[in-house]
Amino acid sequence: MxxxxxxxxxxxxxxxxxxxxxxxxxxxxxxxxxxxxxxxxxxxxxxxxxxxxxxxxxxxxxxxxxxxxxxxxxxxxxxxxxxxxxxxxxxxxxxxxxxxxxxxxxxxxxxxxxxxxxxxxxxxxxxxxxxxxxxxxxxxxxxxxxxxxxxxxxxxxxxxxxxxxxxxxxxxxxxxxxxxxxxxxxxxxxxxxxxxxxxxxxxxxxxxxxxxxxxEHPKVAPADALLEVIERTSRRGGTVIIPAFAVGRAQELLYLCWKLKQSGRLPLTPIFLDSPMAINATGLLQHHLDDHRLSAEACAQAMSVATYVDDVEQSKALSHNTMPKVIISASGMATGGRVLHHMKAFGSNPKNTLLFAGYQAAGTRGEALINGAREVKIHGAWVPIRAEVDNLPMLSxxxxxxxxxxxxxxxxxxxxxxxxxxxxxxxxxxxxxxxxxxxxxxxxxxxxxxxxxxx
Missing domain, CATH: 3.60.15.10 (Ribonuclease Z/Hydroxyacylglutathione hydrolase-like)
Structure with a gap:
């Protein structure tokens, strides 16, 4: 044979x-x-x-x-x-x-x-x-x-x-x-x-x-690390933009925000999920309860912690909203999607934070930014980045x-x-x-x- x-x-x-x-x-x-x-x-x-x-x-x-x-x-x-x-x-x-x-x-x-x-x-x-x-x-x-x-x-x-x-x-x-x-x-x-x-x-x-x-991933509680960035940015009056994979990372971020709000540690900061695909992927958790750890009730509560931004006009309005907030949007390495528009809107202001959540492949905007790039090309034009740039590798x-x-x-x-x-x-x-x-x-x-x- x-x-x-x-x-x-x-x-x-x-x-x-x-x-x-x-x-x-x-x-x-x-x-x-x-x-x-x-x-x-x-x-x-x-x-x-x-x-x-x-x-x-x-x-x-x-x-x-x-x-x-x-x-x-x-x-x-x-x-x-x-x-x-x-x-x-x-x-x-x-x-x-x-x-x-x-x-x-x-x-x-x-x-x-x-x-x-x-x-x-x-x-x-x-x-x-x-x-x-x-x-x-x-x-x-x-x-x-x-x-x-x-x-x-x-x-x-x-x-x-x-x-x-x-x-x-x-x-x-x-x-x-x-x-x-x-x-x-x-x-x-x-x-x-x-x-x-x-x-x-x-x-x-x-x-x-x-x-x-x-x-080795840092031995730091992800919720604590996330909270620290949100609080630091909110004190400056800024917005946290989190480029997140629509499948997997976005749902974990919603869960962590829910746990923080449940414990009273993140009472006022509004959370927005601005990715149609992430919204749909979040709904799939309810259809495949055997494939994750959450009960149906906990899943429903955790995934409702954010305001879902469905259409383009709502997303544009979010980019013009100056109140402190968290925007979770795809894609996770900033290679495309709505997050690029938010990076253009918020990236030049030092009050704001671009927070990456895990691995950034070589050649992506995410990799360039976490390695110190202070401008990135978006939609054919160079955009200056003066916002704080951080990464939470323990969220990988x-x-x-x-x-x-x-x-x-x-x-x-x-x-x-x-x-x-x-x-x-x-x-x-x-x-x-x-x-x-x-x-x-x-x-x-x-x-x-x-x-x-x-x-």
Missing amino acids: SSPHLRFLGGAGTVTGSRHLLSLGGRKLLVDCGLFQGLKALRLKNWARFPVEPAEIDGVVITHAHLDHSGYLPKLSHEGFDGPAYCTPATADLCELLLLDSAKIQESDAEFANRHGFSKHHPALPLYGKRAALKALRLLEPRAFDRAHDLGHGATLRLRRAGHILGAATAEVRWGGRTVVFSGDLGRYDDPLMPDPEAVGSADYLVVESTYGDR AHADAGEILRWLGGFERPPERTFIVHGEANGSEALKLRIESELGWDCVIPQEGEEHVLR
């Missing part, structure tokens, strides 16, 4: 664009189908010809809905992939929000660039539009956690809870007599909303993320290095080989050294395009 092959088509040497291809006997299974985000050189990879003919891929597994794991599916579908895309039910619901929003943003950005003439391309085109996103969504086939699912051709899939965001899973694929486990993105232990990452007993081969492979939804090692400790025996992916070079190398020294496992950091035979 021939052995499966594993080829790394993305998320190798970088923290974005996760795409891992398993193949056996001419059959192909793609685990994660993410967009490259951040640096321009990475974003351009989304436009390159896919290294495998999409029509030859038999199926896709999506570990969770974040765009760096799901956002390339419309492009893959448009180019000929027509097989099933397996994921959990909550991930399927979130993908509907994220992929349609991604298409809308790309169409809007292309239209804006053409209208104002600042694109080098004539005309500027979206990577994909709404029609391609809808076509891709029809391919989603939800599968329950903790069951073996037959993928055909002798392959089975088991999804386990990964924490991280609603519906996130680790993926165990058994094929050709070998078991390969993909971590996807691992969440935090003792997270207030999401479950702990579920242990995996064994695997012949393991593909593990390393986003925070060289870091990613496991840190210690938590990754804790999850790896759940394996009853070492995998034959562990592939370290989805991290910048420093993070991946640091995690490799820790796994080798503390666990004694054989580890490899694959490069993009690299292929391994799983004997």
Whole structure:
């Protein structure tokens, strides 16, 4: 019997664009189908010809809905992939929000660039539009956690809870007599909303993320750190702008604000959630109560702590409102969305604060600002930033290095080989050294395009 092959088509040497291809006997299974985000050189990879003919891929597994794991599916579908895309039910619901929003943003950005003439391309085109996103969504086939699912051709899939965001899973694929486990993105232990990452007993081969492979999250209560920033800004008469991922981070921020108001520590400051997608994602918590820690009652109360800003005119009015407040708005790395308009409105005033909440990928506005940039380009123009800029890394939804090692400790025996992916070079190398020294496992950091035979 021939052995499966594993080829790394993305998320190798970088923290974005996760795409891992398993193949056996001419059959192909793609685990994660993410967009490259951040640096321009990475974003351009989304436009390159896919290294495998999409029509030859038999199926896709999506570990969770974040765009760096799901956002390339419309492009893959448009180019000929027509097989099933397996994921959990909550991930399927979130993908509907994220992929349609991604298409809308790309169409809007292309239209804006053409209208104002600042694109080098004539005309500027979206990577994909709404029609391609809808076509891709029809391919989603939800599968329950903790069951073996037959993928055909002798392959089975088991999804386990990964924490991280609603519906996130680790993926165990058994094929050709070998078991390969993909971590996807691992969440935090003792997270207030999401479950702990579920242990995996064994695997012949393991593909593990390393986003925070060289870091430990600060041992500070997130609510205390958030309160300190809000109070400091309010005393100046300023507004706190929080760029937040619409799926996951926004809901945790609402929960923390609710807990602070419940305890009487944040009685007066109004909270606004200005992101249609975040509003819709918040509603999905009520539909997937088994996928998080909150009861139905606590979920309803926590998510109602903010005033929801639905339409564009309300959002514009919020940008002109000078009273002290907190605005939570997407996107989390300030790469697009309504938060850019708020950054333009509030970023030049030192009374205000731009508060980031977790990992900022290289090449994003968020990464530039937390590293000291005092101006950023928004909608084709340079915007001076005189507001305070802060970051609360303990709000990250990613496991840190210690938590990754804790999850790896759940394996009853070492995998034959562990592939370290989805991290910048420093993070991946640091995690490799820790796994080798503390666990004694054989580890490899694959490069993009690299292929391994799983004997």
